[in-house]
Amino acid sequence: MSDGPHKSLPLRPHWRTYAQRAAIAAYAADDVREALTFALKRDILQAPLRTIRDIMGSDTLFPSIRIEKLEALRSRHPGSAPAQLAIDCAVAAAGRGLSGDAGTYVAVSMALEDTGRSAMRSIEEHYQREAHPRSSRYVRERQQAARQQFDCGALAREILSSDRPPQRRSVNLPVRKDVDDGPPL
Structure with missing residues (x-):
């Protein structure tokens, strides 16, 4: 007997947890959205957000200098796809003339949106290949519902609210251990 397609999903463990919650009807829609928030936070916190914020907030008047600094930052994070995506989004925001906190906010929001969509x-x-068509359709519907309830801008504001973004390891998905923590009746 299989443990489910989420076990063989070629993504990081936090995305497998999200897929599991999306596939199992015992998890409420809020649980799926909570797992989506957790997975996105875990990914975006791999990016050098403090450095991006410093570059976007620099005093330079020319967006081209800001873009050069951001592109130089790319070479210091060669293996991290979320970091590369966040840097690319910051380059795009700087290219549109955005800077400071507004530019950082737009960059992080875009990176969250792209990461989630991907x-x-x-x-x-994966579910279309590995699961029954009815299961894959169910997962797609649950993901769409979670995505419609989710606000990337609010998560970006939460992550950027303090001077120092939270540590990646400090972001955990709440564990439900009691009988009262189960799904609503």
Whole structure:
């Protein structure tokens, strides 16, 4: 007997947890959205957000100098896809003339949106290959519902609210251990 397609999903463990919650009807829609928030936070916190914020907030008047600094930052994070995506989004925001906190906010929001869309597409494709068509359709519907309830801008504001973004390891998905923590009746 299989443990489910989420076990063989070629994504990080936090995305597998999200896929599992999306696939199992015992998890409420709020639980799926909570797992989506957790997975996105875990990914975006791999990016050098403090450095991006410093570059976006620098006193330079020319967006081209800001873009050069951001592109130089790319070489210091060669293996991290979320870091590369956040840097690319910051370059795009700087290219549109945005800077400071507003530019950082737009960059992080765009990175969260792109990360979520990419992971959801990967999960949906994996379930179409590995699961029954009814299961893959159910996962797609649950992901769409979670995505419609989710606000990337609010998560970006939360992450950027303090001077120092939270540590990646400090972000945990709440564990439910009691009988009262189960799904609503």
